[in-house]
Amino acid sequence: MPEISTEKVCYIIQKARMFDVKAEVSDPDSGSNPTDDDMRDALEDFSDDPTRQQLVAFIRGLAEDEQIALVALAWVGRGTYSAEEWDEALEAARDAHNPRTAEYLLGLPLLGDYLEEGLDAFDESCADFTENL
Template sequence: MSDPTTNPPALAIAIDMVCHLIVKAREFDAQDVETDPDSGSNAADDGGVSILEAHGDDPTRAELVAFIEALDDDEQVELVALLWLGRGDGELEDWEDLRRQAREARNERTSAYLLGQPLLADHLADGLSAFGLSCESFEKDYL
């Protein structure tokens, strides 16, 4: 059996897709609760503070949901397994077991499950890091 630290298993999801999700999840996590839902204020006039407030019709959340739901089953399973790996539910040598558990737990609410996870972006980034991968170049190009 090969050593996963020197020969990590291949991912079924493209790293750019995970990195896109990480960047968008960070945008989503940066939001604050809505303080004045009936504000007649113009975001440009108040320094754009209301832009960082969460709204019911939040386009970032909608984009994340659409992105996750457009992934095939294997890619969704990998995201959940990466989340679990990144938050310390297993080690890289447990990858196949994490994938198996994610496949068994998979249902139609994967996007809601992922978006409900505190520190989603950080855990996905940590999961990639366990594979020796990072989103550094993606973030440079994106930002």
């Protein structure tokens, strides 16, 4: 996968997992004190969530080829393509590429797992990068 570095993918995996643990918003108009609601708002998926904002900004900041490779890697990880079909996955991701890549990827419910499985398909791992993230 020369199109995107493993370190960048590992950063996205880490942030995606932090984002994935967020729950549906139960009270969108909550104006209460965090202590009053047992800190539940901190675990809910608000659109201004800092983790989401960091993840979107990071993905948008990637070069187009890196964004395309990231989508293809997620597809390999979820089993849509195999590692041997990498060129096909890249071509399909290139054809589907648009300015909403970050939003598309964040819409995948297991993004972190898909990316990790994708790395594994290429004998790559985040083990060497977890201390630096």
